Amino acid sequence: KQEVTQIPAALSVPEGENLVLNCSFTDSAIYNLQWFRQDPGKGLTSLLLIQSSQREQTSGRLNASLDKSSGRSTLYIAASQPGDSATYLCAVNPFGYSTLTFGKGTMLLVSP
Amino acid sequence: ETGVTQSPTHLIKTRGQQVTLRCSSQSGHNTVSWYQQALGQGPQFIFQYYREEENGRGNFPPRFSGLQFPNYSSELNVNALELDDSALYLCASSIPQGGGTGELFFGEGSRLTVL
Numbered sequence: 552k553q554e555v556t557q558i559p560a561a562l563s564v565p566e567g568e569n570l571v572l573n574c575s576f577t578d579s580a581i582y583n584l585q586w587f588r589q590d591p592g593k594g595l596t597s598l599l600l601i602q603s604s605q606r607e608q609t610s611g612r613l614n615a616s617l618d619k620s621s622g623r624s625t626l627y628i629a630a631s632q633p634g635d636s637a638t639y640l641c642a643v644n645p646f647g648y649s650t651l652t653f654g655k656g657t658m659l660l661v662s663p
Numbered sequence: 664e665t666g667v668t669q670s671p672t673h674l675i676k677t678r679g680q681q682v683t684l685r686c687s688s689q690s691g692h693n694t695v696s697w698y699q700q701a702l703g704q705g706p707q708f709i710f711q712y713y714r715e716e717e718n719g720r721g722n723f724p725p726r727f728s729g730l731q732f733p734n735y736s737s738e739l740n741v742n743a744l745e746l747d748d749s750a751l752y753l754c755a756s757s758i759p760q761g762g763g764t765g766e767l768f769f770g771e772g773s774r775l776t777v778l
Contacts, residue, residue, distance in 0.1 A: 555705070581763075582760075582762045582763025582764070583763060583764075585766065585767065587769075592751070592774065593771055593772070594667075594669075594753060594769045594770050594771040594772045595706070595753065595755075595769040596769075597766055597767065597768060597769075600766045640705055640706075642705075642706075642767075644763045644764050645763070646762050646763055647762060647763065648719065648763060648764075649694060649696075649711060649713075649718070649719065649757065649759050649763060649764035650696065650708045650711060650719055650721070650764070651696075651698075651706075651708065651764070651767060652708070653698075653705030653706050653707075654705050655703070655704055655705045656705055
């Protein structure tokens, strides 16, 4: 059974810092991995999708990496801003399925 | 191009009642998935519909049921509501790919409170 773990559970940083969020998964047989952002009480916004054959994806100040063999992904946020404050969720798509298995998320607070 | 829309946004029910939640998929997406997110947890997969047929189900009892319509919109029905059913219900649409799924796009969710 695929399990996804996100560390840390919560993170507080001052504005301007670069930061890394971690995601690990137990079964390397994945089709892709997706990072989402969730504001309190809201739905999920897709940030980045990495196919299993890729090593990283970039969008603006966000960079996500994938090491499938070790079961790890990281989300790097450069020059953090207060508007980045949200919960960040990692989800893996097991190979052969069309569902996602989620971690519990990392709650990020960026203070001015 | 319209995104995924869900209704209602909030609702309150009492134990034993029944509820129907609705979802319109993103234009061109033929697959709809439903997830339940309890407070402080990641979303849990309920079930998925592809071309009006159930195409996978998570560890949820039969009182959770669904439908998909020819226009790919979908409903989630929950019978005999329990207190633990209180959660944010998320709908996502996507296009399946050979070995898995394409990118999932989520709606804003329906917040269900069971008293």
